[in-house]
Amino acid sequence: MRAGVKTTWLALLSALAIVLPRADAGELPKLGSSAAEVRGEMGVPTAIRPAPGKNQVWEYAGKPSPYETYFLLFSKGRLITIRQVISDLTFAQVKVGMTEPRVRAVLGTPWRITNVNDDADEDIGDVWEYRSRDAGGTYKLHIEFDLQRRVVVAAKVADVAAGEAGKGLATPTASSFPDR
Amino acid sequence: MDSEPNSPGDQGGHTSFPIYKKRQDLLLVTSEEGVNECTDSTTGADSPDHIAWLYDISNEKKPTQLSVLTVPRNPGDFCHKGGRFGAHASSESFYRPYYGKLAIISWFNAGVRVWDIRDPSDPVPVAYFIPAPNENTIANCLVVNGKQIDCKNAIQTNNVELDDRGFIYIADRAGTGMHILRLTGKAKEVVVEDGDRNDDLDR
Numbered sequence: 085m086r087a088g089v090k091t092t093w094l095a096l097l098s099a100l101a102i103v104l105p106r107a108d109a110g111e112l113p114k115l116g117s118s119a120a121e122v123r124g125e126m127g128v129p130t131a132i133r134p135a136p137g138k139n140q141v142w143e144y145a146g147k148p149s150p151y152e153t154y155f156l157l158f159s160k161g162r163l164i165t166i167r168q169v170i171s172d173l174t175f176a177q178v179k180v181g182m183t184e185p186r187v188r189a190v191l192g193t194p195w196r197i198t199n200v201n202d203d204a205d206e207d208i209g210d211v212w213e214y215r216s217r218d219a220g221g222t223y224k225l226h227i228e229f230d231l232q233r234r235v236v237v238a239a240k241v242a243d244v245a246a247g248e249a250g251k252g253l254a255t256p257t258a259s260s261f262p263d264r
Numbered sequence: 265m266d267s268e269p270n271s272p273g274d275q276g277g278h279t280s281f282p283i284y285k286k287r288q289d290l291l292l293v294t295s296e297e298g299v300n301e302c303t304d305s306t307t308g309a310d311s312p313d314h315i316a317w318l319y320d321i322s323n324e325k326k327p328t329q330l331s332v333l334t335v336p337r338n339p340g341d342f343c344h345k346g347g348r349f350g351a352h353a354s355s356e357s358f359y360r361p362y363y364g365k366l367a368i369i370s371w372f373n374a375g376v377r378v379w380d381i382r383d384p385s386d387p388v389p390v391a392y393f394i395p396a397p398n399e400n401t402i403a404n405c406l407v408v409n410g411k412q413i414d415c416k417n418a419i420q421t422n423n424v425e426l427d428d429r430g431f432i433y434i435a436d437r438a439g440t441g442m443h444i445l446r447l448t449g450k451a452k453e454v455v456v457e458d459g460d461r462n463d464d465l466d467r
Contacts, residue, residue, distance in 0.1 A: 260449030
């Protein structure tokens with residue numbers, strides 16, 4: 085039973101590795117590479133997390149491009165799958181009420197974590213943002229948490245540079261009322 | 265104070281800035297806007313804009329409201345630009361060249377707003393600057409009763425301060441950055457017309 089679950093899980097990951105978009109495959113290590121080879125090609129991972137079956141997931145956030153985060157699954161010291169996790173498909177898994185560790189397990193390390201709270205009395209949690217791109221251009225995944233560190237807002241927002249330039253919104257406006 | 269300033273609804277004092285003049289002591293008070301897109305986050309109803317006021321505090325025990333400083337929702341469609349639209353904070357510098365002449369207030373998605381307050385009973389808007397959102401701007405989301413409505417890239421001018429050269433510094437709450445401004449046109453004339461005399465000021 086346990087082996088069956090493991091097999092199913094690995095098969096699912098392999099399927100995702102095929103389905104999900106990858107950047108320039110030439111920049112990514114080959115399946116079957118050793119951990120040392122991967123580290124040599126991609127550098128130190130952003131995070132290493134345990135995976136079922138004594139496997140490991142190495143996360144490379146914002147590498148090789150700032151719009152991608154890769155999860156590399158190792159089994160017995162060898163790279164068995166690569167998947168780019170910042171996508172509509174994975175983002176759809178983020179639901180209101182989800183905890184921060186769960187979001188991190190789905191999307192990896194955020195590009196930026198901010199908090200606009202300037203008052204201890206305010207109940208504003210952190211905002212996590214991820215950068216990515218699709219056929220429509222670059223965008224951010226915007227996730228707001230409450231003070232209990234659970235998701236309250238999850239939105240895909242077009243980048244200003246890509247989505248609003250040319251529409252007049254990316255130009256500052258000023259006036260010293262010359263006609264008054 | 266024996267009496268509360270006459271401020272409507274849920275307006276409150278975020279910043280109070282005294283302006284001492286020879287003939288009259290003033291107090292510039294700003295409320296702080298707290299809702300996104302002019303919308304009550306519980307009911308979804310329209311929420312009145314938070315604004316600013318000038319009071320005569322020559323008699324501190326009996327402050328008198330002289331005028332109201334507001335920014336219209338249009339032109340600009342500020343209630344649909346994203347984030348907060350309303351007053352937040354004024355500059356708090358007690359030195360030349362603008363002290364006693366100009367009220368300079370951060371107004372969230374309407375940027376920084378400047379009024380000629382040489383006649384405090386009739387403040388005249390003389391300048392504004394609204395930064396553009398950029399790739400660092402954090403989106404602001406409208407959520408009503410727990411339901412996510414939309415998220416927009418909106419600037420949120422949060423604070424404003426000055427230096428003795430007349431430069432105006434504004435900082436954005438939504439991560440857009442800091443802008444350094446100088447006055448031009450009518451706003452600059454307000455200062456130039458009076459030169460550097462500030463004859464009407466106590467100090």
